[in-house]
Amino acid sequence: MARKTAVRRQEPGSDDYLYEPTERRIRGQWFDRTIVDSERALLVWAPGKPVPFYAFPRDDVRLDLIAASLSPSRSRPDVWQWYDVTVGDRRAYAAVYQLDVEGLDDRLVFQWFRHGETGPGDEVDEGERWFEEESEVFTHPRDPHHRVDALRSGRHVRVEIGGTTVGDTRNPVLVFETGLPTRYYLPPGDVDFSVLEESDRRTSCPYKGTARYWSFVGQPRAENVAWSYPEPFAAVADIEGYLCFYDDAADITVED
Numbered sequence: 001m002a003r004k005t006a007v008r009r010q011e012p013g014s015d016d017y018l019y020e021p022t023e024r025r026i027r028g029q030w031f032d033r034t035i036v037d038s039e040r041a042l043l044v045w046a047p048g049k050p051v052p053f054y055a056f057p058r059d060d061v062r063l064d065l066i067a068a069s070l071s072p073s074r075s076r077p078d079v080w081q082w083y084d085v086t087v088g089d090r091r092a093y094a095a096v097y098q099l100d101v102e103g104l105d106d107r108l109v110f111q112w113f114r115h116g117e118t119g120p121g122d123e124v125d126e127g128e129r130w131f132e133e134e135s136e137v138f139t140h141p142r143d144p145h146h147r148v149d150a151l152r153s154g155r156h157v158r159v160e161i162g163g164t165t166v167g168d169t170r171n172p173v174l175v176f177e178t179g180l181p182t183r184y185y186l187p188p189g190d191v192d193f194s195v196l197e198e199s200d201r202r203t204s205c206p207y208k209g210t211a212r213y214w215s216f217v218g219q220p221r222a223e224n225v226a227w228s229y230p231e232p233f234a235a236v237a238d239i240e241g242y243l244c245f246y247d248d249a250a251d252i253t254v255e256d
Helices: 234-239
Strands: 018-021 026-032 033-038 042-045 053-057 065-068 078-088 090-099 107-110 129-132 135-137 148-152 156-159 166-169 173-177 183-186 196-205 209-218 222-226 242-244 252-254
Touching: 033 053, 033 107, 148 234, 156 183, 166 242, 173 234, 196 222
Parallel strands: none
Antiparallel strands: 018 042, 026 033, 026 129, 042 053, 053 107, 065 078, 078 090, 090 107, 129 135, 148 173, 156 166, 156 252, 173 183, 183 242, 196 209, 209 222, 222 242
């Protein structure tokens, strides 16, 4: 019998759109009105894009609250029609589109949280909310194949910025997230906050929650070098209040 060969698993590559049905009920609101409510959505991955999106049957969308976009010059090779969300005299520019992709061209796609894409009279993201069942989702849809594990560890982690030690712990939480480098979260008691200053920056993650940021106030000053989740989602509850530092802004040493 021929001997078997083991090869390292690779992420599948494809030039095609990939999709799968979801049993989750998906709802989207704009300007305090429900624009889409569906139990028949498809989760879709575009070629080369790591984050999926939902494509909805037209029957599950309030077609009376969308209209052909006021900016038809906007173009994308895979889109043949853009729509604005319109509620009374309020309008969200190019928030919906119809793909020119066989097998998906009978569905509508919403751009989640467009982060500054504006048009004439546009009110970006005002009242925009998304739900999977009754759980609110932020930033982008959750990928069912994306995993995040927060594990307590006994490794010795030391963090320095510009030669200054800003953190030293033997009780970190390690976060392993699909497609990302391992992140080392330090207990607040093992961080020197005298050289850190909280900034106004906030970001949201659909898997972990809303993060707050800190800047290094030593020499030279470095903005937004660390972050933490004061109220993380239950799946990563062990990182609550812990600080993590960008490895391109700090020197992070990890020892067994």
